[in-house]
Amino acid sequence: MGDPFDLTAGWLVEHLLIPMLYQFGLMNWEDVSYNWVLFALYGAAQVAVTFGVCLPLEHWRPVERWPDNKAVWVDVAYTVLSRVGVLPLFTYVLFYRAQVFVSGWMTDQGWVPPTLEGLFPALLGQQVLTFVLYAIILDFADYWRHWLAHQFRWWWALHSLHHAQRQMTFWSDDRNHLLDDVIAFVWFGVIALLIGVPPLQFPLLVLTLRFLESLSHANVRLSFGWLGDRLLISPRFHRAHHGIKAAGDRSCNYGAVLPWWDMLFGTADFARDYVHTGDPSGEEALATGSYWQQQWAGLRRFARTFSRRTA
């Protein structure tokens, strides 16, 4: 019996997508389409799992209760777009082709593209162990990406959209400015190219990491205990990063999944309790606007950082 995700993706491709591609004269996308469907399925399942786990938690022990949840619905849209639509599309239309092209070019120059399995041949066939090692490396890279996003004014202008949410829930993880998303994808993509993350492993890796990231944004009084909080980022730990007094370069707890990097580089703060979230320095549209109002407000803030610099 094969993997149910693979078989479902295969069924969808065979019975829906390929006949459609054939009708529209787009059969050259046939090979890519299977991967796209497969990881859209992973994304949908991951949204469902996140919903199934986090929603009961948020009802059980919420940090805050709000009179209405209107601001949260925009975050739902962000999540679906990011996990079911944009992420798989990006991965297979851009990342996959870029990886083959760049690594092939490197091979031609006589330099074999690095892979963990190349460095440690014992890892060949050890997919779970390789997966964990790649996850740790990518999490380390993401710590620095996130830290830099808080240091540069232009980057913070984009990233502040993520911090503007005063009603932070597990849906908030994906509320990002599109340009901030592009930077993050390029950052991840380059790192993945450098360390040879397999194309098939990359989306699964990102989706797994992002489930944990969603949980860390949840509106729930949940800590993993003294030791647990030092092994894996909990909602309590990450909430301190989103606190209203921690916006911009005064923040702490930049890690996404593992708190180890914050502990190692002195940015960890385990003392801050369940604080209020938001960014008082940003305009209101960033917090409560529609999807496009938020995107536009983020772009304006981004542009202002350059106009002030040149003024």
Place this chain on the structure above:
Amino acid sequence: MRRLFLLLFLSVSSTARADGIAFIVNSRGPSISVIDMATHKEVSRIPTLREPHHLMLTPDGRSLMVGDTAGNQMMYLNPNTGEVQKRMPVADPYQFQFSPDGKLLTVNGLLRNQVDVYDAASMKLLKRFPVVATPSHLAYSPDSVTVFVSLQDSDKLAAFDLRTMTEKWTMPVGKTPAGVLWLNGKVLVADMGTDFIAVVDPATGKVLERVVTGQGAHNMFLSPDRKILWVNNRVGGTTVSMDAATLKPIRTYAIPGGPDDIEFAPGGKIWITRRFAEKVAILDPVTGSFETINVGRSPHGLFLNPGAPSPTAVSSR
């Protein structure tokens, strides 16, 4: 003929019980399933680096080459045991074939838009043809002078002269061309974006005839006796047998799950990879029924070595 000789060589060179061994390349596994041809059971799985697709026996019959596209690696296996002999860096090896005289190896780099010609003995790169776009499958003229390459994204077929290492012509042949085959002095091209195979004049590249086979005509294989042409239709989910001399269809078999590559087993059974079903079909062309073997993700290329000893324990490194 050379292939039959090699299989014969492999048969007599093995001293153990000769039930045979089959290799199925799981493109998105990424791995190679090793199947005991006697029991139809998968006995082991050889891990590969990233994304293997096609495989081919070396002219001396001592190695089975497996091209790993995203891994930029050519892996060499012992065709009798599956033991990994060596790994060699090669850029984007998608489909590849040795010339009939065994002197050249042509490698299509599907995503890197290149056709590489190597000296088969030394694996020295002799010539790189940049192409537009996505070189998919290839076939040689019997005299090894010309190689024909389907260019999937530009709906064309390209012909390269291997004596002068120059392009002869590039001509439109139909939507999304995939499989290429030399047959009876003509070049056949399976046009995956259509329901036909194009019969092409090898001298000019002009399409002489279009033969309807089924929706998404993908790849073609000639039976060992060269009398039957087998065509897999990706969209229609069918395999069609045709008279190789007249190209008249004989029978259509329903093979769901994206039929792709074909190998012929002794006794007349036909092994077909089913990309989306993660299975291999073993078709009995007389009854039209088929049994299946579960393999890994997206099975693509396959190779049967009926003379090899029964694979009970195969090294996976």
